Amino acid sequence: MSAVPRVMIIGCGDVGSRLGLQLHAAGWQVHGLRRTVERLPAGIQPVAGDLNAALAPADWPREPLDYVVYTAAATTHDETGYRAAYVEGLRHTFGWLKQHGQVPRRLLFVSSSGVYGQQNGEWVDETSATEPSGYTGRVLLEAEQMAQASGIPATAVRLSGIYGPGREWLLNQVRQGYRVASEPPLYGNRIHAGDAAGLLACLLNIDNKGGALDPIYIGVDDEPAPLYEVVTWLRERLGVTHWAEEATVRRAGSKRCRNARARALGWKPQYPSYREGYTALLESASVNVAK
Template sequence: MSDLSALIVGCGDVGGRLARQLLACGWQVSGLRRSVEQLPEGVRPVAADLANSSIPAAWPEQSPDYLVYCVAASQHDEAGYQAAYVEGLRNVLEWLQTRGQRPRRLLFVSSSSVFAQQNGEWIDETAATEPEGYSGRVMLEAEQLALHSGIPTSLVRLTGIYGPGREWLLSQVRQGYRVAEQPPLYGNRIHAEDAASLLAYLLQADARGVALDDCYIGVDDDPAPLADVVAWLRGYMGVTEWSDEQRVRRTGSKRCSNARARALGWVPQYPSYKEGYAAILEGRE
């Protein structure tokens, strides 16, 4: 039994998976979200709305060893992102300060949207961050807030998360989804379970005394052209029709590297979209 504790702020899909993984290792886990009845069994509930600056009544009395900020914006516009990632984080940091609490480390779950490269180049944690859209700009602002919080911080920039309940691409392929083949439109993805396992691995590494970097990219081993992914899914699902209405040319194209996370020892359970989508389609995940 471990005596380590974590507070997961935004204990939804990825956060809930992380909670279950930590609980299995004997950690004490608190989960903050609005609807605490949806928390995994064994997680200590902290009911809160991050838009409300008042400290939650169920805020832990003892300082958590680790804080994971893993929220998802409920409103997908600039105001919604500001509220979720910047103002929400600011409130949480103020609640910690009010209680005189200082976790060993903060993991701030960010996004690869901070990268604007679009010519198929390889991207690692040292690549320039010059986002063109509001989502990336707000994420960078939130990252800076985390890095200057006074708590040792690691940013985890997740790429496109997929998994059960995140099946937009599968639905589109069934409808005859078309994408441009040239130039290749590279996409980056990570299964939700692997996103959680990366967070768990970083927490456990830090607890063992491993020196963590200030940033990690969460991505599988195979950034692949979207046309290749669609072609493989069509074959796997037996889709033969094409839709004239689904001619989509997605903007942006880059290949994110997980070399830094792998050098630390993390290994994805689903190294490519093939293993991940097969598990979903076969009901194994």
């Protein structure tokens, strides 16, 4: 156990910044890498870097790193963009560590439930088959496997449906009259951004105290729910009565993710379902409007 553990958060955006602030408050030394370091909150030591670069960033810390958390996001949503962010970016990160002779105690790789290909409302957990039908899941699975083969102990954290302040896609769609098929139910999984960061912090703290981690965890709230149910609930809260003219949306994916392995560690989401999470989001928005 390090007296002052050092962590590097690669791709330190919303979830990464939330994580960094939690760790900083707990006494960790936190470094955050992103292109625009001006957006990093105080308490996170900025490292300006480009995941496309083979040479380590000039601001890369010289002292040993205990942990690396890889939370990068694709800047373009096509296969080339995904491969650049998750596979090549991770490869460059391993190169940067090697350039500085650093061997972290563990890498957390933030992945997605998109690695699962189930589409008929099946329950899935960390032992379920991973047979993604789209490039997003295939690329993430390749990156997970690269992390596991890196020689650094690695844990993939498969998040799903992250929402919160600044992540309000569904709210905006509902306001526009979003139509969703009710039958068969299209199950979705979600996690509030704060709970996603809390899970990552939980994993790091357990490892830093000498606890054992599994190679994979699913990060979702306690209640997978049909999208139609979520949309109906949000329509009522938002007072939306109209429907969009476009045809009813029918997404391809439908699965229910279990969080039992993560909860067995002692982690529990602050927002156990979409109801608590979106209630907090809507109340926060109301307060901001009032100001």
